[in-house]
Amino acid sequence: MEDIRFTPGLLPPEAEALRAEVRTFIADHLKGYPGVKRAKSWSGADPEFSKAMGARGWIGMTWPQEYGGGGRSFLERYVVLEEMLAAGAPVSAHWVADRQSGPLLLKFGTEEQRRKYIPAITRGESYFCIGMSEPNSGSDLASIRTRAEKTADGWRINGQKIWTSKAHTAHHMIALVRTQPQDPKDRHAGLSQFLIDMKETKGVTIRPIRNMAGEQMFNEVFFEDAEVPADALVGTEGGGWGQVTTELAFERSGPERYLSSYQLLFELVREIGADAGPAEAAGIGRLAAHLSTLRQMSISIATMLESGETPNLAAAIVKELGVAYEQDMPGKAHDIAGISPRMGGGDFDQVMAYMTMAARSFSLRGGTREIMRGIIARGLGLR
Numbered sequence: 263m264e265d266i267r268f269t270p271g272l273l274p275p276e277a278e279a280l281r282a283e284v285r286t287f288i289a290d291h292l293k294g295y296p297g298v299k300r301a302k303s304w305s306g307a308d309p310e311f312s313k314a315m316g317a318r319g320w321i322g323m324t325w326p327q328e329y330g331g332g333g334r335s336f337l338e339r340y341v342v343l344e345e346m347l348a349a350g351a352p353v354s355a356h357w358v359a360d361r362q363s364g365p366l367l368l369k370f371g372t373e374e375q376r377r378k379y380i381p382a383i384t385r386g387e388s389y390f391c392i393g394m395s396e397p398n399s400g401s402d403l404a405s406i407r408t409r410a411e412k413t414a415d416g417w418r419i420n421g422q423k424i425w426t427s428k429a430h431t432a433h434h435m436i437a438l439v440r441t442q443p444q445d446p447k448d449r450h451a452g453l454s455q456f457l458i459d460m461k462e463t464k465g466v467t468i469r470p471i472r473n474m475a476g477e478q479m480f481n482e483v484f485f486e487d488a489e490v491p492a493d494a495l496v497g498t499e500g501g502g503w504g505q506v507t508t509e510l511a512f513e514r515s516g517p518e519r520y521l522s523s524y525q526l527l528f529e530l531v532r533e534i535g536a537d538a539g540p541a542e543a544a545g546i547g548r549l550a551a552h553l554s555t556l557r558q559m560s561i562s563i564a565t566m567l568e569s570g571e572t573p574n575l576a577a578a579i580v581k582e583l584g585v586a587y588e589q590d591m592p593g594k595a596h597d598i599a600g601i602s603p604r605m606g607g608g609d610f611d612q613v614m615a616y617m618t619m620a621a622r623s624f625s626l627r628g629g630t631r632e633i634m635r636g637i638i639a640r641g642l643g644l645r
């Protein structure tokens with residue numbers, strides 16, 4: 263049984279000092295940026311905004327300076343993320359690279375890979391996507407069938423990925439593929455990770471899947487005899503499962519797991535205004551109190567990361583509670599304001615309509631609710 267504990271954490275003065283700087287940056291760059299765009303939260307993209315963040319040193323903030331990283335603390339990074347998410351800033355272009363592909367390459371990549379890929383990520387110029395899910399292999403990731411075979415010069419990849427967010431704009435994918443046939447005795451063996459150039463590799467086809475909100479966010483990605491060089495392998499051949507588990511832990515520990523619906527709370531408060539009746543005030547108060555608790559738990563994760571711990575169980579708990587919170591937000595906003603979601607109208611209506619459609623997906627991305635609860639139960643020694 264894992265130790266479950268949320269060490270109370272405080273943001274140090276240097277992190278709080280950064281907050282003012284980030285707010286000024288956001289006010290300058292997002293003047294007049296509409297509520298419905300802010301509602302996209304970390305799904306909204308703007309390459310120029312990513313470059314501007316890179317120029318300020320706010321991508322790869324905790325990475326070593328020798329690769330272009332900021333060498334700053336997890337708590338400073340927390341403040342930048344928190345402010346960006348609270349403002350609904352369009353951070354999605356570089357999001358995956360900053361959150362997980364960069365840390366993965368720093369941990370498992372070769373020195374050559376680090377030098378080649380990390381600096382462009384920190385400049386906000388290089389975007390990554392995650393090639394894990396396949397048709398019939400989502401929660402049961404170990405059952406993937408996309409395979410890579412060794413060739414004289416590298417590897418030949420065949421198969422299909424699905425639900426690949428932003429594959430159409432990403433420069434690279436880090437894909438989990440099978441390099442050995444599945445072994446029924448060890449389902450996690452024989453998997454490897456590859457860094458695939460999405461723009462240059464022949465035999466890669468990207469097909470859009472439109473989501474319920476009408477956006478092209480997801481894609482199917484097909485590999486037909488796609489040849490990649492030998493140095494596209496990330497980490498150890500056959501060690502993909504351990505690596506991907508580490509990568510998923512990077513994906514589950516941040517404040518984005520409870521702030522995705524923040525714009526709706528903001529618009530709700532604006533809509534109700536200063537004349538809230540007792541029921542409205544109580545409803546908003548409850549939402550604010552939950553938000554504040556989740557924030558404390560999330561800061562605690564950042565504090566533990568800063569002191570070199572790997573609080574995977576605590577991060578899974580924050581993700582599960584945070585996702586429930588952000589997913590319930592449209593229903594709560596409806597109950598409090600007494601307005602049904604509808605297209606058109608003012609900022610509140612538009613944000614509520616968008617959130618009502620988007621929130622369904624929050625409990626799927628990064629591992630479904632049932633899978634997260636399974637991880638928590640295992641951590642608690644219950645299964």
Ligand SMILES: Cc1cc2nc3c(=O)[nH]c(=O)nc-3n(C[C@H](O)[C@H](O)[C@H](O)COP(=O)(O)OP(=O)(O)OC[C@H]3O[C@@H](n4cnc5c(N)ncnc54)[C@H](O)[C@@H]3O)c2cc1C
Pocket residue numbers: 391392393394395396398399400401402424425426427428623624626627628629630631632633636
């Ligand atoms: C917004 C969004 C972005 C995404 N982006 C990416 C991406 O960039 N790259 C990528 O690779 N994937 C991505 N995904 C895919 C996502 O990881 C999968 O949808 C998710 O892992 C679930 O897999 P699935 O859709 O195949 O559902 P399934 O695994 O088929 O699950 C169907 C249902 O069965 C339940 N279930 C499955 N197994 C169990 C079990 N053992 N015990 C209890 N219940 C179970 C699940 O909880 C779920 O409710 C994204 C998904 C979303 C919604």
